[in-house]
Amino acid sequence: MNELPAKLRQRNARKRAKREEKKLQIASSALEALKELGYANTSLRDIAAKSDLSLGMLHYYFEDRSDLIIFCVRTYKDEFVRRFSEALDRAEGREQVIAAFSGELVAAIVDDEMIHKLWYDIRNQAMFDDTFRPVADEIEAMLIGIVRKAYRRLDREIPDDIDLLYAMLDGVFRYLMQRQMGPDPVSREQLRRIFERILSQFL
Amino acid sequence: MNELPAKLRQRNARKRAKREEKKLQIASSALEALKELGYANTSLRDIAAKSDLSLGMLHYYFEDRSDLIIFCVRTYKDEFVRRFSEALDRAEGREQVIAAFSGELVAAIVDDEMIHKLWYDIRNQAMFDDTFRPVADEIEAMLIGIVRKAYRRLDREIPDDIDLLYAMLDGVFRYLMQRQMGPDPVSREQLRRIFERILSQFL
DNA sequence: CAAAAAATCGGACGCTTGTCCAGAACTTTT
DNA sequence: AAAAGTTCTGGACAAGCGTCCGATTTTTTG
Structure with missing residues (x-):
């Protein structure tokens, strides 16, 4: 009886998976434009041009501009949190946890080509535009989760005001x-030392 | 010989003062629109409508949109720093300095109707658009100056990494x-307690 | 109180924007 | 290989934008 439905379901699942993959691919291109120009200055045409996509394509895969941008931010930030979390998992003992934490922060600044600018841009936009509120809140909760995890990895009791601790670190970051991004950037090592010093104070 | 020039200079000075006053008045109106809608979503027409000004007026007093917005941000942030600074001047002794510092931060959140959203918006925009870089840097320097002043008022030596201290406080703020701005705002008193606790740690 | 200057208005301009869609090109299914 | 379904294209569209400017009103000047 449900012989055909099973086949159909499988087919649909493959379709959906393929579509999702294409969306990720587009998001990756779109991020290139977004991280350079920022939320306010990036039009769909900019994105299409930078990534050799037609204008219609963007609308074929995404509801509208907000939908696309939200998808982009969520995608890359998910990846960031995942990597960060795994790095903490690998660390053993206080020193390693602090080193891993610092290392990930430094990498985020130096290697990720400051793509996190875009995160700040969208978080800011959420203050004015409710469309971005859910994704901003969700991501911020994940980031607080990272700080919480660091405490847990140290077998230290998690303080009540862990969110304020996150806020401080976020401010420094x-x-x-x-x-x-200014005229005199410092070396990777210097950045690492700064983070390690601060984290030693807090963790 | 320079009888007439003197008169002319005086006249011109009055003219310029009047113009400056009008600019401040426009800025005050424009801020109402900007703090509600944010940088990206506020058009000159929004500003004109919200403040009963004609579109042409805005261009009569300001070069362009950026010029207007920069003027607005600089104006209100100047005022903020001035008030903050004076509050610190009035404080005597450690407890009062901390109380004054906290009080001003709380007031900025509660009384200023979160106009500081706009500051964060412009600071962010400066990451993508060089037009806003100078004013963002300038204001950030003033804010670091406030933290420095607090140390000075306590006769404490000013640490090398005072800017990182500012960054932490900024993150918390x-x-x-x-x-x-979310669903469950806390009371004025609670905010004050949080700031006082954190400042006690740092100052 | 004329004449000159400054202030103000509102519409017009050219451009960019997000969105939409008819149809072409390509894939998959039958 | 025909049919059905999916993916992609490029242009059309109205709306909104910053900017500009000639005409009008108000203020200042001699």
Whole structure:
């Protein structure tokens, strides 16, 4: 009886998977434009041009501009949190946890080509536009989760105001990232030392 | 010989002062629109409508959109820093300095109707658009100056990494401000307690 | 109180934007 | 290989944008 439905379901699943993969591929291209120009200055045409996609394509895979941008941010930030989390998992003992934490932050600034600018851009936009509120809240919760995990990995009790701790670290991260974009960026090592010093205080 | 020039200079000075005053008045109106809609979503027409100004007026007093927005941000942030600074001047002794510092931060969140959203918006925009870079850097320097002043008022030596201290406080301020816009804002007293606790740690 | 200057208005301009769609090109199914 | 379904294209569209400017009103000047 459900012989055909089973086949159909499988087929649909493959279709959906393929579509999802294409969306990821488009998002990856779109991020290139977005991280360079920012939310306010990136039009769909900019994205299409930068990634050799037609304008219609973007609308074929995404509801509208907001949908596309939200998908992009969520995608790359998911990946970031996942990598960060795994790095913490690999660390053993206080020193290694701090080293791993610092290392990931430095990598985010230096290697990710400051793509996190876009995260700050969207988080900011969420203050004015409710469309972005859910994804901003969701991502911020994940980031607080990372700090919580670091505490857990150290067998330290998790403080009540862990969110404020996250907020402090976030402030420092943002500041250093912005400074890194300025006229005198510092070396990878210097960045690492700064983070390690601060984290030693807090963790 | 320079009888007439003197008169002319005086006249011109009055003219310029009047013009400057009008600019401030426009800026005050424009801020109402900007703090509600944010940088990306506020058009000159929005500003004109919200403040009963004609479209042409805005261009009569300001070069272009960026010029207007930069003027707005600089104006209100100047005022903020001035007030903050004076509050620190009035404080005597460690407890009062911390109380004054906290009080000003709380007031900025609760009383200023979160106009500081706009500051974060422009600071962010500066990451993508060089037009806003100078004013963003300038304001950030002033804010670091406030933290420095607090140390000085306590006769404490000013640490080398005072900018990182600012960055932490800024992170917390931004976080609490954003949370205050959410579904469960906390009371003025609670905010004050949070800031006082954190400042006691740092100052 | 004329004449000159400054301030203000509102519409017109050219451009960019997000969105939509008819049809072409390509894949998959029968 | 025909049919059905999916993917992709490029242009059309209205709406909204910043900017500009000639005409009008208000203020200042001699």
